[in-house]
Structure formats: structure tokens, C-alpha cells
Amino acid sequence: MKELDKAQVATGEEVLEKGVEMASDKGLRDPLSVGALAGLAIAIVFTWKIFPSAPQRRQPKRQPPRASSSSVNLQTNATLESSGAASASSEDLSAQDVVDDFFQPVKPTLAQIVRQKLCEGRKVTCRLLGVVLEETNPEELQKKATVRSSVLEVLLEVTKFCDLYLMERVLDDDSEKRVLLALEEAGIFTSGGLIKDKVLFCSTETGRASFVRQLEPDWHIESNSEVISQLARFIKYQLHISPSRPERLASNVFYSTSLEHFFGCV
Incomplete structure (x- = not known):
């Protein structure tokens, strides 16, 4: 178990002292009364020890989902492939135009x-x-x-x-x-x-x-x-x-x- 919080121990001692003072004021000097008060104080301390007040946790801020590196790579590759395909298609069309011009029938004189x-x-x-x-x-x-x-x-x-x-x-x-x-x-x-x-x-x-x-x-x-x-x-x-x-x-x-x-x- 976790060590007893210093604030909780201090609070238990204060309760015990107040209990002794009350017993003294009321003439409860006998050992039984003093022992009962001490037991009560100890019980309170242990109760705080076992059931400490749980501090409120801050909810973590939700961050927008970040694309994984694999998704980024896939998108990059797709873009590159698309641009490469467009470039290849343009080159093919240019080559086809050259071929068509070369094989175009020559008009007779x-x-x-x-x-x-x-x-x-x-x-x-x-x-x-x-x-x-x-x-x-x-x-x-x-x-x-x-x-x-x-x-x-x-x-x-x-x-x-x-x-x-x-x-x-x-x-x-x-x-x-x-x-x-x-x-x-x-x-x-x-x-x-x-x-x-x-x-x-x-x-x-x-x-x-x-x-x-x-x-x-x-x-x-x-x-x-x-x-x-x-x-x-x-x-x-x-x-x-x-x-x-x-x-x-x-x-x-x-x-x-x-x-x-x-x-x-x-």
C-alpha cells in the first residue's frame, strides 16, 4: 500500500489531541476513556488511509487523428504514379503524332x-x-x-x-x-x-x-x-x-x- 499522506497523519494527531482535551475537561482521565479516544483517532486515520479522496483526473484533450505514415506513403505513391502515368501518356501521344506525320501519305505533285x-x-x-x-x-x-x-x-x-x-x-x-x-x-x-x-x-x-x-x-x-x-x-x-x-x-x-x-x- 501507498505510504500515509502527511496531511492525513497531521489530521489524525489533531483529532487525538482534541479528544484528550475533551476527556480532560470532562474529567475522563481514566485509562479506559483515553484508550477509547486513541482508538477512535487511529480508526479515523486508517479510514483515510484506506479510502483516500481520489483527486479529479483531467480529461486528456482529444487530438485529431493523425494519418499513419503508411497512409501518407500510399497517398504519395498514388500521386507519383498518377503524375507518372500522365507524363507517360503525354509522351505516348507525342510519339504517336510523330509516327502519324511520318506515315501520312504524301500529296502528289x-x-x-x-x-x-x-x-x-x-x-x-x-x-x-x-x-x-x-x-x-x-x-x-x-x-x-x-x-x-x-x-x-x-x-x-x-x-x-x-x-x-x-x-x-x-x-x-x-x-x-x-x-x-x-x-x-x-x-x-x-x-x-x-x-x-x-x-x-x-x-x-x-x-x-x-x-x-x-x-x-x-x-x-x-x-x-x-x-x-x-x-x-x-x-x-x-x-x-x-x-x-x-x-x-x-x-x-x-x-x-x-x-x-x-x-x-x-
Whole structure:
């Protein structure tokens, strides 16, 4: 058992002294009375000893639960893994973009398209009205001749690859001069593939058809359906230029709204 508290012993002695004084005042001097009082005091002391007053305990302050080190580590690892996964995903996407760019089909050049469309043909004849020129009939050429700007690039590319002849029906010599001047100002003769001697003029549609048959081209480009029909048996391939889709006259006749459209330049 714990040693007797000093305060409790002092209290027991005070009780004993008070008891003796009371016994003395009342004349209780006999040994029995004194002994009884002493026993009472001792009993009180031992009672305090056995049942001491328990001091009140302070309730410990409740502290917020602290995350364990393992939980912190798990969260840290999860964060790192998430960031690492995001970084890896970004790198994978970048690598995939590089691969896609590398294997993306290369757009063919105009020169490649011309060769493919003309099936490697080496000689081409072409009408001027409605194909190279904006004018569509010989009467208009008596006033002016205008080269279509959108057809220039294709026409110059054809002259680099093929032996090209241009031809048209005119009503007078002045119309012929206007056509040659318009072609020269457009720069068609500067590429070296086409010269003025390869621009042919005639006075009838039949004469133009005769020019084509004599030259025996691989391709003839024409806007007159009657001439197309006449040449279908003699020319390997023909391209019919017309604003509206005509009836196909033969299996070797192809159709397009314009020369540049046929080569995919529109």
C-alpha cells in the first residue's frame, strides 16, 4: 500500500489531541476513556488511509487523428504514379503524332498528276475556245482573246511533259493575231515547251478534226461534241470539256467541266 499522506497523519494527531482535551475537561482521565479516544483517532486515520479522496483526473484533450505514415506513403505513391502515368501518356501521344506525320501519305505533285491522268501519253492536241481561252466561239475572237488564268499552271505543266499542239477555227487573220498575242502575254511561250509554230488555225471544224488525225496524238482535248464523235475511232483518248455533263460518246472519251478540274487543280 501507498505510504500515509502527511496531511492525513497531521489530521489524525489533531483529532487525538482534541479528544484528550475533551476527556480532560470532562474529567475522563481514566485509562479506559483515553484508550477509547486513541482508538477512535487511529480508526479515523486508517479510514483515510484506506479510502483516500481520489483527486479529479483531467480529461486528456482529444487530438485529431493523425494519418499513419503508411497512409501518407500510399497517398504519395498514388500521386507519383498518377503524375507518372500522365507524363507517360503525354509522351505516348507525342510519339504517336510523330509516327502519324511520318506515315501520312504524301500529296502528289501536279507533274505526277499530269503523267498519271494522261496515262504516260507523249503527244496532246487541244482546242483553244472554251478550254484555254475564255471565249467560246470564233465570233468573239474578232473582238478579243483572253487566256483563262486558272488553266495556265496545268497547261505549262503539260508542255513540260508532252508534245502539245493548240488549234482553233478563226474567221480572219486579225483573230489569229489576237490569239497569239494573248498566249504570248500569258507567258505560255516562255517555258520552252510550246512555240508559235505549234499553234494551228483553220477555217472549219472539219479542218480542226483533220489536224488532229494527222498529228495522231495520244490525247485530244475538245469542247465540241461533234468533233469528239468524229475522232472517237481514231484517237486513243479524248477529254470532253463541257459545263454540263454530256452523254458519253465512247468508252475512250472522258469528261470534265474544265481542264484544270480534270487534273485536280480546282
